[in-house]
Amino acid sequence: MPYVPHTTADTRAMLEVVGVDSVEELFAEIPQTLRPKSFDLPAGMSEMATRAKLEDLASRNSTNLVSFLGAGFYDHYVPSAVDALTMRGEFYTAYTPYQPEASQGTLQAIYEYQTAVTRLLGMDCSNASVYDGGTAIYEAVMMAVRQTKRVKVVISETVNPIYRILLGTYTVNLKLELVTVPHVDGATDFAAMEKAVDKSTACVVVQSPNFFGCVEDASALFAAAKAQGAVNIISAYPVMASVIKTPGAMGADIAVAEGQSLGLPMSFGGPYLGIMTCTKALVRQMPGRIVGRTTDSQGRTGYVLTLQAREQHIRRQKATSNICSNQALCALRCLAHLCLLGEEGLRRTASASIGNARYAAGKLAKIPGVTVLNNGPVGNEFAIRLPRPAQDVCLAMIGRGFVPGFPLGRYYPGLENCLLVTCTEKHSRRDIDILAAWLEDEL
Amino acid sequence: MSTVFTKSAPGREGVWPKQPEHDLSDLLPAGLIREVPAGLPSLSELDVVRHFSLLSRKNYGVDSNFYPLGSCTMKYNPKFCEDVAGLPGFARLHPLLPQLPRGDELTQGALEVMYESERWLAEITGMHDFTLHPMAGAHGELTGVLIMAAYHADKGNKKTKIICPDSAHGTNPASAAIAGYEVVSIASKDGIVDPDALAEVLDDEVAGMMMTCPNTLGLFEKNLPKIVEMLRSVDALLYYDGANLNAVMGKMRVGDAGFDVVHLNLHKTFATPHGGGGPGSGPVGVCEKLAPYLPISRVVKDPSGRFHLRYDYPKSIGYVAPFYGNFGVVLKAYAYMLRLGREGLIKVSENAVLAANYMRKRLDDVLEVPYDRICMHEFVASADKQSHKGVRALDIAKALLDKGYHAPTVYFPLIVKECLMFEPTETESKETMDQFVDDLRDILALAETDPAAVQAAPVTLPVTRLDETAAARNMHITEDM
Structure with a gap:
């Protein structure tokens, strides 16, 4: 049997030491009434046959489309060395670093990851990561609720709608008041946000670039919210953070992000990486693992999990969160990716992506009947309004091998004719020219 | 060993894309442009490769060391499973594709993997239905408790408490508390749950009980049938923490034994790697009466054998993950199950x-x-x-x-x-x-x-015992610029 090494002789010798005649005797405590009513599963397969089956399944997914789909999840180039390094067994077959002396590799890498994402977002502190960008928003909101002992959460409709639904699910049994402030043509309504903030507000939550791609400055809102004692939360796009005004510079107290764009494959929705950073003042409210630098008994530098008194294995039901893992391997990929690109490589990635989006917006806006939804500054994605339902146009374009973007009507009633178009540095001008030509053809 | 930041040499070229055509100042207004550089390192590819190779040598992993870490199931992670999870047909798949018009047709292979994985897990555990969405074991617990809460709310039950044995993982009480419940702990007797201790705290306000079986002492809970009966008498639900499922596959099915909700850890029983602390995957299975409350989306198979994602479940607790869970991890577990078979x-x-x-x-x-x-x-x-x-x-x-x-x-x-x-x-x-x-x-x-x-141990590792008190007091959690 694969992956079990025991020979018949080994099994016999072990049974003898245990003092039983058969393996079945080891299960004698399980009463017959609890035995399986069925265990109807196929027989095992050889590695070769299993591979053939999985390759066949993989071939039934359309990954050869030219795609302008993004909406929070991006196809950026990943250097080959990211895979090579993170597939080292010493990293990926290790457990949580509870024995720090035998886990300095994982621990130092997480410390370096914390440093890298903190710098990228212009904040003070980071944890070792949480499941994904959406969970990070939920955890950020809960930090604010604990810190302020208030219950009102003011969130912009321009925050990724999937994350807003997730927040609703997680908090359904808690006595929170979620106030969602509608967008205006894809832009955050900062005036309405500010009006919604009062002395009962735990936090404001915005996203920049927002879900529609608009790059926005929340500084004024944050200053106003802070004056009311609220915590300022922003969801960022880490590639763009290398070139746009940082959460820290805007006055954010907590900055979170989906880290998928930093070296992780899209992999149909996960595993991803929830980046979570905050100011020094809030660090003890932060959930999840945190790695700290210290010294050993001989004075040498080493790293340990720290501030564990916040966590569930110590505090049980009084813990800051039930989270007891991080996305360590994903954080390692993120760190390796950031190191391989470096400051300059990441800035070039961001600039090239924004440049492609600018070029695409220009081309598409020239098509009769097509308008850009919002003329403000955008990052690497932008929304356009079409003369007919975006779903229909999208379907026709998929028939030509192109995914032209994400139809917004699914999450924004009233925007059924709108499409969110995303570019990365991987798109060529030719891809964009064909997109524009065929879209014009279809309209 | 110095950090990657101290190895940086400004100007040294890494894996850079070509110089973009536009200056940032042509693309964004001045007020929205980042003023100070992030301070990410500038390194050659070899610098990076050597740094991470050195780090890897300071780690124990199953590939290099026997790892008898109780409760964590540090079994071998087959290379084959890693390999197939990286197939471009899966790795390059955008999660929003199925949300496009007729998008299900673009992702039939992935949807089949999800559907089949759910069926395997349901048959292994005897549960009626599964969701693959929870992204870790503790996340599965939260999902399971939210499902229990939705069931009670739907039935109009006034329930405020969840019972956890004192041997439970810390995540059990933490998950119950985060879902809004009061946690009641009961003492074990002879290493297992004591029905008398349960009787003392059991009343109409108990929403459910969370159990691990075999429990964290490695013991089988032989009073299980009695416990199930007691909980049923107050319409409380029984939650199975699947941390230790690897002991009982084919010997007991938790669904047959009367559990209502279960989470599994694919990174334990199903051999997906722990990755130094994640990512995991914590699918949740439910009995038939709880199926309406499962998170959305759900994957279904039509009579013609095509797979679809459906969202029209009005009683569902909603989304617990942005998409369909840690698909890449599920895929490795599916490959493992196919290899091993019944x-x-x-x-x-x-x-x-x-x-x-x-x-x-x-x-x-x-x-x-x-x-x-x-x-x-x-x-x-x-x-x-x-x-x-x-x-x-x-x-x-x-x-x-x-x-x-x-x-x-x-x-x-x-x-x-x-x-x-x-x-x-x-x-x-x-x-x-x-x-x-x-x-x-x-x-x-x-x-x-x-x-x-x-x-005095350890003395042969890169460091000796570390001062954790100083770490918490001084809080150096990022490197200074």
């Missing part, structure tokens, strides 16, 4: 239990084993006796590191003094276990003659 999965449990009992018998004359009877996939020993000579469980753990082994779990569960918890798993050979036992016996002998030598 007989292979049964053999996994049989050999995991055999290995644990073998190690228990090889050690019970030198270490106190508080529940020295047939165990399941793991067993708990106590270094209480050794601690009277000054050698604590932690010291033994550190001495094992010096011998090239990862330590067993120490000080968990909390109900055994100077606890050491061993879980060899089914993938370790008899020779490996024998050598480990010999080395551990040597350490215990040394503890008698020279306790200071054991207390």
Whole structure:
């Protein structure tokens, strides 16, 4: 049997030491009434046959489309060395670093990851990561609720709608008041946000670039919210953070992000990486693992999990969160990716992506009947309004091998004719020219 | 070893895309452009490769070291599963594709993997339906408790409490509390749940109870039928923490035994790697009456054999993940299940239990084993006796590191003094276990003659014992610029 090494002789010798005649005797405590009513599963397969089956399944997914789909999840180039390094067994077959002396590799890498994402977002502190960008928003909101002992959460409709639904699910049994402030043509309504903030507000939550791609400055809102004692939360796009005004510079107290764009494959929705950073003042409210630098008994530098008194294995039901893992391997990929690109490589990635989006917006806006939804500054994605339902146009374009973007009507009633178009540095001008030509053809 | 930031040399070229055509100042207004650089390192590819190679050598992993870490199931992670998870047909798949018009047709292979994985897990556990969305075990717990809450709300039940045995993982009470419940802890008797203790706290306000079986002492909960009956009498639900499913595949199905909700850890029983602390995957299974509350989306198969994602479940608790869970992890577990098949999965449990009992018998004359009877996939020993000579469980753990082994779990569960918890798993050979036992016996002998030598361990690793108090006090959690 694969992956079990025991020979018949080994099994016999072990049974003898245990003092039983058969393996079945080891299960004698399980009463017959609890035995399986069925265990109807196929027989095992050889590695070769299993591979053939999985390759066949993989071939039934359309990954050869030219795609302008993004909406929070991006196809950026990943250097080959990211895979090579993170597939080292010493990293990926290790457990949580509870024995720090035998886990300095994982621990130092997480410390370096914390440093890298903190710098990228212009904040003070980071944890070792949480499941994904959406969970990070939920955890950020809960930090604010604990810190302020208030219950009102003011969130912009321009925050990724999937994350807003997730927040609703997680908090359904808690006595929170979620106030969602509608967008205006894809832009955050900062005036309405500010009006919604009062002395009962735990936090404001915005996203920049927002879900529609608009790059926005929340500084004024944050200053106003802070004056009311609220915590300022922003969801960022880490590639763009290398070139746009940082959460820290805007006055954010907590900055979170989906880290998928930093070296992780899209992999149909996960595993991803929830980046979570905050100011020094809030660090003890932060959930999840945190790695700290210290010294050993001989004075040498080493790293340990720290501030564990916040966590569930110590505090049980009084813990800051039930989270007891991080996305360590994903954080390692993120760190390796950031190191391989470096400051300059990441800035070039961001600039090239924004440049492609600018070029695409220009081309598409020239098509009769097509308008850009919002003329403000955008990052690497932008929304356009079409003369007919975006779903229909999208379907026709998929028939030509192109995914032209994400139809917004699914999450924004009233925007059924709108499409969110995303570019990365991987798109060529030719891809964009064909997109524009065929879209014009279809309209 | 210095950090990657100190190795940076400004201007050194990494894996850069070509120079973009536009300056940032042409693309964004000045007020929205980042003013100061982030301070990410500038390194050559070889600099980076060497840095990470050096780091990797400071880690123990299953690939290089026996890792008998109780409760964590550190079995071998087949290379094959890693390999197929990287197939471009899966790895390059955008999660929003199925949300496009007729998008299901673009992702039939992935949807089939999800559908089939759910069916496998349902048959293995005897549950009616599964969701793959929870992204870790603790996340599965939260999802499960939210499902329980939705059921009670729907029935108009006024429930405020969840019961957890004192041997439970810390995540159980934490998950229940985060879902809005009051947590009631009950004491164990002879290492298992005591029905009398349960009776004392059981009333109409109890929403459910969370159990691990076999429990965290590696013992089978033989009062299970009685417990199920008691909970039913107040319409409370029974939650199964699947951390230890690897002991009972083909021997007991939690659904048949009366559990209503279960979460599994694919990174334990189904051999997906722990990755140094994640990513995991924590699918949740439910009995038929709880199926309407499962998170959306759900994957269904139509009569023609095509797969679809459906969202029209009005009683669903909603989204617990942005998409369909940690698909990449599920895929590895699916590959593992296909490889092993029915007989292979049964053999996994049989050999995991055999290995644990073998190690228990090889050690019970030198270490106190508080529940020295047939165990399941793991067993708990106590270094209480050794601690009277000054050698604590932690010291033994550190001495094992010096011998090239990862330590067993120490000080968990909390109900055994100077606890050491061993879980060899089914993938370790008899020779490996024998050598480990010999080395551990040597350490215990040394503890008698020279306790200071054991207390000084580890001495062969890159660092000796680290000052955790100073770490918490000084809080250096990022490198200064």
